[in-house]
Amino acid sequence: MNLHDLTIKSFNAGLKDKNFSVAEVAKEYFSAIEEKDSGFHAYLSLDKENAYRQAATVDALVAESKPVPLLAGVPLAIKDNILIAGGRTTAAAKILENYLATYDAGVIKKLKSEQALFLGKTNMDEFAMGASTENSAFGPTRNPHDPERVPGGSSGGSAAAVAADMALAALGSDTGGSVRQPAAFCGAVGLKPTYGAVSRSGLIAMASSLDQIGPITKTVEDAAIIFRAIRGEDRYDATSSAYEYRSDFLNINQDAVKRMVVGVPDEYFGEGISNEVNEAVHKAITALGAAGVQFKRISLPRTRYALSAYYIVMPAEVNSNLARFDGIRYGHREMFNGTLIDLYRENKSRGFGTETKRRVILGTFVLSSGYYEAYYAKAQKIRQLVKQDFDKAFDKSQGEGVDVILTPTTPTPAFKIGEKTNNPLAMYMSDTLTSPASLAGLPAISIPVKGVTGLPIGFQLIGNYFREDDLFDLGMFYEQLISK
Amino acid sequence: MAEINKKLLEHLADLSRLELTEDEETKFLGDLEKILNHCRDIKEVNTDGILPMTGGTRLKNIFRIDTDQDLAAEIIERENVKRAFPETEGDFLKVPPVFK
Numbered sequence: 001m002n003l004h005d006l007t008i009k010s011f012n013a014g015l016k017d018k019n020f021s022v023a024e025v026a027k028e029y030f031s032a033i034e035e036k037d038s039g040f041h042a043y044l045s046l047d048k049e050n051a052y053r054q055a056a057t058v059d060a061l062v063a064e065s066k067p068v069p070l071l072a073g074v075p076l077a078i079k080d081n082i083l084i085a086g087g088r089t090t091a092a093a094k095i096l097e098n099y100l101a102t103y104d105a106g107v108i109k110k111l112k113s114e115q116a117l118f119l120g121k122t123n124m125d126e127f128a129m130g131a132s133t134e135n136s137a138f139g140p141t142r143n144p145h146d147p148e149r150v151p152g153g154s155s156g157g158s159a160a161a162v163a164a165d166m167a168l169a170a171l172g173s174d175t176g177g178s179v180r181q182p183a184a185f186c187g188a189v190g191l192k193p194t195y196g197a198v199s200r201s202g203l204i205a206m207a208s209s210l211d212q213i214g215p216i217t218k219t220v221e222d223a224a225i226i227f228r229a230i231r232g233e234d235r236y237d238a239t240s241s242a243y244e245y246r247s248d249f250l251n252i253n254q255d256a257v258k259r260m261v262v263g264v265p266d267e268y269f270g271e272g273i274s275n276e277v278n279e280a281v282h283k284a285i286t287a288l289g290a291a292g293v294q295f296k297r298i299s300l301p302r303t304r305y306a307l308s309a310y311y312i313v314m315p316a317e318v319n320s321n322l323a324r325f326d327g328i329r330y331g332h333r334e335m336f337n338g339t340l341i342d343l344y345r346e347n348k349s350r351g352f353g354t355e356t357k358r359r360v361i362l363g364t365f366v367l368s369s370g371y372y373e374a375y376y377a378k379a380q381k382i383r384q385l386v387k388q389d390f391d392k393a394f395d396k397s398q399g400e401g402v403d404v405i406l407t408p409t410t411p412t413p414a415f416k417i418g419e420k421t422n423n424p425l426a427m428y429m430s431d432t433l434t435s436p437a438s439l440a441g442l443p444a445i446s447i448p449v450k451g452v453t454g455l456p457i458g459f460q461l462i463g464n465y466f467r468e469d470d471l472f473d474l475g476m477f478y479e480q481l482i483s484k
Numbered sequence: 485m486a487e488i489n490k491k492l493l494e495h496l497a498d499l500s501r502l503e504l505t506e507d508e509e510t511k512f513l514g515d516l517e518k519i520l521n522h523c524r525d526i527k528e529v530n531t532d533g534i535l536p537m538t539g540g541t542r543l544k545n546i547f548r549i550d551t552d553q554d555l556a557a558e559i560i561e562r563e564n565v566k567r568a569f570p571e572t573e574g575d576f577l578k579v580p581p582v583f584k
Contacts, residue, residue: 328569371487
């Protein structure tokens with residue numbers, strides 16, 4: 001068995017054919033982690049005990065030739081802002097260093113019912129704020145393709161774990177690009193679902209109107225399998241949706257792909273996009289075009305304001321969500337003689353990293369009297385305009401009538417560790433191409449361009465609301481095209 | 485002129501319940517100005533008559549029943565929550581005094 005070649009389906013087939021047991025595969029993964037992770041630091045904690053217990057449960061079912069779900073025993077890595085009951089969950093923040101989760105996140109409940117196996121929790125930017133995983137309170141993660149470079153962020157640990165074959169697949173969370181960007185940097189597939197498609201219950205909240213949990217995988221098919229398992233309504237998340245997806249979205253609808261019109265927006269290929277990214281993404285466009293996919297040049301004019309709106313709306317929500325971390329409810333508290341307000345100040349000042357403090361203060365600013373209208377209220381209107389641009393592009397009767405929009409995922413390939421840590425604005429620019437779909441709440445997936453030499457480069461497909469199936473159809477079509 | 489000066493930054497930090505070191509103050513003054521300078525481009529967009537987008541979803545709101553006991557019992561494992569609390573005495577959760 002070669003961990004590198006395992007996909008969810010081949011793992012499941014291998015189990016059923018008794019080529020290997022779940023316990024054997026789990027052991028291989030833990031050995032790979034022991035061997036490699038001191039160099040990459042993708043994981044913050046491992047849970048061998050529960051992993052082997054789960055392996056034994058699935059192996060027993062297989063031994064009795066009982067049917068098991070597709071995800072049974074599949075070794076997954078989980079971003080450390082997603083709660084698994086009883087397990088340490090830090091969000092890579094010092095203030096939560098010793099926090100033990102009190103319940104399972106909605107996605108974890110669903111994956112448990114599919115009998116999936118959790119290897120451990122992965123590193124991330126503190127509270128999911130960052131684009132490089134350098135903001136982790138527990139040290140950065142390195143990119144398996146080049147350890148001098150960042151894996152992207154904030155789900156950098158999850159992307160690195162998948163890229164280095166230290167997990168078969170992973171979960172991340174995406175607020176402005178935190179699944180798609182690290183997937184692109186690490187040569188993996190990363191899906192940010194439609195806002196509301198996946199429950200946010202048990203995800204440590206960063207910006208609630210933007211956060212979504214999504215899979216980071218080796219193939220589009222694996223992303224579709226995990227998405228199918230974790231999506232759906234959850235009574236613990238009032239924004240989660242019971243949307244009825246087509247049931248067979250693991251099978252490519254070839255006819256649909258041939259009829260698809262793929263929009264290519266000018267604004268995503270302009271200033272700031274490196275030549276290598278431009279060339280690689282055009283290579284993917286050419287390959288798809290040669291196979292009969294129709295492309296259409298479109299314009300999303302308000303895209304240029306999206307990043308600004310994002311960096312106003314997001315910190316405002318961060319500010320309110322992070323108010324709860326004050327040393328009262330969770331984890332460690334210093335022995336203390338002052339008043340309550342002194343305690344808040346003490347704990348927040350010691351427990352938050354620089355980027356977290358910067359965003360909390362920025363959030364306080366854009367929400368304060370005298371600045372609210374000019375920043376926060378204005379940004380919400382810009383958000384509406386960004387959404388309207390997308391609506392128009394997808395509109396069949398009065399707009400451009402495209403089914404999917406194709407863009408680069410990131411302006412550049414993975415940058416060097418330390419390159420942007422002293423320049424937050426430069427770091428924020430990493431979200432330029434991913435934050436518009438987040439603001440609009442649209443599904444988007446990053447897929448590695450095949451045949452790129454050097455560092456991995458991803459292209460992004462953005463779909464209409466609840467049309468993840470279009471992204472999977474086109475994405476799987478591309479993967480099959482290239483592997484032929 | 486920078487929109488956030490030292491005095492305003494200290495006020496914002498105070499509202500945020502944060503105490504900044506001298507170094508952090510210097511750094512944040514520069515950083516915030518750079519970030520806001522970039523974000524100010526939204527001011528040039530005409531947004532007359534545009535409704536703010538206040539959430540990430542076009543779904544309708546769902547109201548939960550206040551007295552859903554199952555929901556409360558399932559999600560709030562009393563002992564677990566107590567364990568996460570840094571200081572307890574019996575069934576009471578301890579916090580420092582509000583006033584001195």
